Every structure is written in structure tokens, then in C-alpha cells.
Amino acid sequence: MESPLSREAHLLEQGIQALSGLLGPDWQVTQRPNKSKAFDALLEVRAEGDSTFTQLAVEAAQTVPPRFVMERLVPRVQLLREVNHYTNLLVIAPWISSQSRELLQQHGIAYLDLTGNTGIRVSRPAIIIRTAGAEKAPRSAQREASRTTLAGPKAGRLVRLLADVPPPHRATDLHRMSGLSLPYVSRLLDALEDQLLIRREGRVITDVDWGGVLHARVQETNLLSPGTYQGFLAPNGVRALLQQIADLPLMYDAGISDIGGLSVTGSYAAQRFVQVAVGGQLVLYTASWVDTGRMADELGLLPVAESADVLLLDEPDPFVRHGAEFVGGVQYVAPSQAVLDCLAGPGRMPAEGEALLAFMERHPEQWRTSRNDSRTPPLQH
Known part of the structure; x- marks a missing residue:
């Protein structure tokens, strides 16, 4: 060596x-x-x-x-x-x-x-x-760096918490809320401090550049990695499909009817807060218990290799649903997750992500929570 x-x-x-x-x-x-x-x-x-x-x-x-x-x-x-x-x-x-x-x-x-x-x-x-x-x-x-990076689902959990929950934090708080090991949390916080994305006084995180943390995370991710999603066409259009999703509990048999297994991210999640353009691809996270083929059949989606207007994306970690909200019977990921996915996505999605990030900076009271209100995310069905 x-x-x-x-x-x-x-x-x-x-x-x-x-x-x-x-x-x-x-x-x-x-x-x-x-x-x-x-x-x-x-x-x-x-x-x-x-x-x-x-x-x-x-x-x-x-x-x-x-x-x-x-x-x-x-x-x-x-x-x-x-x-x-x-x-x-x-x-x-x-x-x-x-x-x-x-x-x-x-x-x-x-x-x-x-x-x-x-x-x-x-x-x-x-x-x-x-x-x-x-x-x-x-x-x-x-x-050569041999340091913990912001790549991978585990880092995504900590990034989301640092964005969503205002400081002060201790490593033990983040360990408890994320379900990650304390040594891993400590190593990742050290790396973030090296990047000047967090500031600490002793063991307490006193300031977080949450926008910078989100951008740094995006540098290590790709929303549409090969093999992680399937493309479809919605014959009746995306708006009609959203209504079908809202009706899923009525369509599915008992035991498979958990509507929480689908969550909207990307452009349509960003458009809840900002309007850069109309429409776009509907990107849906599917939880691990969702049978994607059966879900597509129930919704009448047609599989395509190109020009898809609907993407069913494998959920990399249940934490992507942390802070998700139901609107009109459809589950949407939290703004911080939507920003991450838009910035790491193709086409016009990065521009939508930047617009959403600017909105979040102007209106933190509309999406940030307190540490007491932060709840441990669903880690399994």
C-alpha cells in the first residue's frame, strides 16, 4: 500500500x-x-x-x-x-x-x-x-477521501431530517428519529461539517444550511437509475389517473388496499407549491409491498419503452414517505423529498426543483416541523 x-x-x-x-x-x-x-x-x-x-x-x-x-x-x-x-x-x-x-x-x-x-x-x-x-x-x-458520503438511502434519511426539522440537534436526536446507527450518524455529521453545511457548538448542531445539504445530496443521486422504474401510458390522461389512485381503496381487495403504498413525487409534487410548467410525467413511488404489475393493470396503464407519461419508481427506502401528506385522497411526498427528486430528475424537473426550493426558503413555516412534532417514519408495512 x-x-x-x-x-x-x-x-x-x-x-x-x-x-x-x-x-x-x-x-x-x-x-x-x-x-x-x-x-x-x-x-x-x-x-x-x-x-x-x-x-x-x-x-x-x-x-x-x-x-x-x-x-x-x-x-x-x-x-x-x-x-x-x-x-x-x-x-x-x-x-x-x-x-x-x-x-x-x-x-x-x-x-x-x-x-x-x-x-x-x-x-x-x-x-x-x-x-x-x-x-x-x-x-x-x-x-482517497475514505469518508462517509451523502450517497445511499441511509444518508437520505439524515438529509431529510436536517432539512425538515430546525436545529438544535444532537447526534443522538438524529439517531433516534432516523433509525440509523449512532456511529454512522456521527460520521455523516462530521462530513457535513467539513462541507460547512452544518455548524456545531460542542456536540450540538446550531445551524444547518438545509438548501446546501439538499444540493449536496443531489450530487450523489440519480432519480431514474436503470432498473429502478417502469414506464407507462395513462390512456385517459394523468389527471384521470390521479382520481383513480384516490379511489384505490375501493378497487383493491382487503390486505392490498393500502393507498399509502403509492406516493407522488417529482413535477406533480412540486406543482402543489409552485407552477413552472403545466403537466409533465407523473412519478409515483411504489412501496415494497406493492405488486407493480397488478397495480398497473388495475389502473389501466399501458407499459411502454419510450415516451411514458407515468413512471412507477421503486421506493428506495420507506423514509421517502416521511412527512407525506394526502391531498384529495392521493399521497404526496414532503416538499424536501420532492426537491431532491426533481433536482436529480431529467428534463425540466431540475428547474421545478429549484423553484420549489426558492419557495421553501421564502416560506419555511409552510413545510418545516418542530423536533417534537417530528415522527419516526414508517419503516415497514
Whole structure:
């Protein structure tokens, strides 16, 4: 297994090569003796035949979360500017998230990651480099991070609770409400704190950037993963189908008549609060006990491979029904779940998700609950 020192040396080598390639053959990038050891490397950059040069103090890091930027890099660059106006700070990493890149730009810190995200601006000699690379962490970078991520149903539970229930929270509160193990909750909260999405005083969460938490979750999810849904046509239209769903308790035999097994998400869930466009695909979560084929037959749905106006989506976790509400006899997921699904969906759904998120930010009293009112979600039928 590669040691931390050898990984750092390899990262530096790759970063310096990438910088040389971006500057081109008319520039020289030379590694100078690093006497202070305050940084991982000291680079001298100059154009061929020009006596003017700039120095780049390099910080090589396997991960660059926003908290690392604010607590480690920003103080360093401030100190560096006080000591030497002609030396700039450059952070090199396998991958840097968009949130961290934005913070680096705000504080005048140059960055370069191995996926192609680069932001370097030096006044003398004049160097301006801005390139775009991966927006999502490649698997290699994820392995290097070796941290709990927001992917998977378990993380979805915690994300929903942080959005729906205002702080203060303790890890033990979230453990109790989510049904997740306390060690997992603690690890995920640590990861969210690294992203500056939550703030804690001691062991108490005092502030949650719930919109940022929802966006971060979406980066790790895809609403319509292959094999998780089936497409259908509703011969009489979606509106008529919604009325049929409201009548399901009358249509189904005893023991299969739980209307709570279907819940509307996506565009139609968002349109309860905001109107970006009319209509769209009707996306329905089906609970694990629902026989999708029988349900489709009862509703008169026609299976299609393309141009479906109804999608029956396997429920990834019963928690998607947490906070769901019945309207006109039809169950709709909570706004926070609708936002997640719209933002992770295709077509116009992300725009509907952003509109719903803006509504939620303006009117938190219409959808957020209190910790005392938060109820443990249905985990099984």
C-alpha cells in the first residue's frame, strides 16, 4: 500500500506536470528548495527569456473540503501575503468540489486538480488560467477521501431530517428519529461539517444550511437509475389517473388496499407549491409491498419503452414517505423529498426543483416541523 508521503509526492509530480502542460512550452516551471517546510513545495514560474517570475507555494492535499479551505488555507494565504507579496498559494488535489473552488476564488487562492479544474491568476508575470474538469468526484478521489458520503438511502434519511426539522440537534436526536446507527450518524455529521453545511457548538448542531445539504445530496443521486422504474401510458390522461389512485381503496381487495403504498413525487409534487410548467410525467413511488404489475393493470396503464407519461419508481427506502401528506385522497411526498427528486430528475424537473426550493426558503413555516412534532417514519408495512 502506498504511504502518505509517496502519495503526496506522486500528487505533486502530477500537479506540476499538469501546470507545465497548461502553461505551454514557452514557460518554465522549476521546483525550488523548500527551506521553510511550511508548504509542500515551492515553484518558480517564468516565461522563457523573461527575468520576471512568480513563486507558487504549493499545498498538496488528497481532499479539499470547504472547512479545510477556511480553517487551513485562508489563514496560510493571509500570512503568506504579509510575509511575501510576490508569492502566491496554489493548492493541488486529485479533485476539488465546486463549493471549495468558489471559496478558493473568493480568497485569491490558486487551485489545480487532476480532473482539469484549474483557477490560477497571477498579476506579474500575467498568468490567467481557468479550465473546467469533473463536477463530481471520480472514484479514485472518493477512495482517497475514505469518508462517509451523502450517497445511499441511509444518508437520505439524515438529509431529510436536517432539512425538515430546525436545529438544535444532537447526534443522538438524529439517531433516534432516523433509525440509523449512532456511529454512522456521527460520521455523516462530521462530513457535513467539513462541507460547512452544518455548524456545531460542542456536540450540538446550531445551524444547518438545509438548501446546501439538499444540493449536496443531489450530487450523489440519480432519480431514474436503470432498473429502478417502469414506464407507462395513462390512456385517459394523468389527471384521470390521479382520481383513480384516490379511489384505490375501493378497487383493491382487503390486505392490498393500502393507498399509502403509492406516493407522488417529482413535477406533480412540486406543482402543489409552485407552477413552472403545466403537466409533465407523473412519478409515483411504489412501496415494497406493492405488486407493480397488478397495480398497473388495475389502473389501466399501458407499459411502454419510450415516451411514458407515468413512471412507477421503486421506493428506495420507506423514509421517502416521511412527512407525506394526502391531498384529495392521493399521497404526496414532503416538499424536501420532492426537491431532491426533481433536482436529480431529467428534463425540466431540475428547474421545478429549484423553484420549489426558492419557495421553501421564502416560506419555511409552510413545510418545516418542530423536533417534537417530528415522527419516526414508517419503516415497514
